[in-house]
Amino acid sequence: MTTDFLDETTQQVQEQKTPKKLVKERQFKGMSLSERKLARREKLIEAGIETYGTHGFFSVTVKDVCIEAKLTERYFYESFKKSEELFQTIFLQLVDQLQHTVMQGVMQSSPDPKPMIHSGLMALFSMLKADPRVARIIYVDAMLVQELHNHATIHETMGRFDRMIHAFVMLMMPRINYSEQEISLVSTGLNGYVTQVAVRWVMGGFKLSVEQVVFACEAVFFSLLNSFSEKQSA
Structure with missing residues (x-):
């Protein structure tokens, strides 16, 4: 996860400094920003099914879901407001x-x-x-x-x-x-x-x-x- 995460973080920092019109055209590993967001959302959903379905909703934290999804918590709140x-x-x-x-x-x-x-x-x-x-x-x-x-x-x-x-x-x-x-x-x-x-x-x-x-x-x-x-x- 570390290499991809660092690459992804670097890409996001660059996107924040880039005009929106250019951001739409920028690709990372063949995926646009919106496609990457969707992919992260799907990972969180899959991780939620695994963690909630195995341990129960009340025993699982946002951090647990993110660990299962191999994503940081900032990406959780990119797609969802709360558990x-x-x-x-x-x-x-x-x-x-x-x-x-x-x-x-x-x-x-x-x-x-x-x-x-x-x-x-x-x-x-x-x-x-x-x-x-x-x-x-x-x-x-x-x-x-x-x-x-x-x-x-x-x-x-x-x-x-x-x-x-x-x-x-x-x-x-x-x-x-x-x-x-x-x-x-x-x-x-x-x-x-x-x-x-x-x-x-x-x-x-x-x-x-x-x-x-x-x-x-x-x-x-x-x-x-x-x-x-x-x-x-x-």
């Missing part, structure tokens, strides 16, 4: 990945509802088991970081999964005899159920197999699916 901002960025990025993974799982088994439910749940819990860091960040620490609650990040994220389940129900049963409000409440309940199962599973150290956890969630989804199907055909 909570980095954590929020990571949380939202991981939730995006998780939601995309679940949707892929669901659509791979389309159009049969039960295989779609199974595939979606398998995708969700398999991703968490494959990378416990992701599981800890999303389903343990995110629930405890007050900043995410203050900014309604948790609420908005849960809402995204509510809407995903809602869309799935409407896709499978477009003629269902329930109101939008009723289906919305059911979707929220299903999401809450899966979330609580995931939290207990993660905090318990993944003692149950993925198949067992999926079965526990499927039981509720399938029961509701049967109930809705009866209502639709009535």
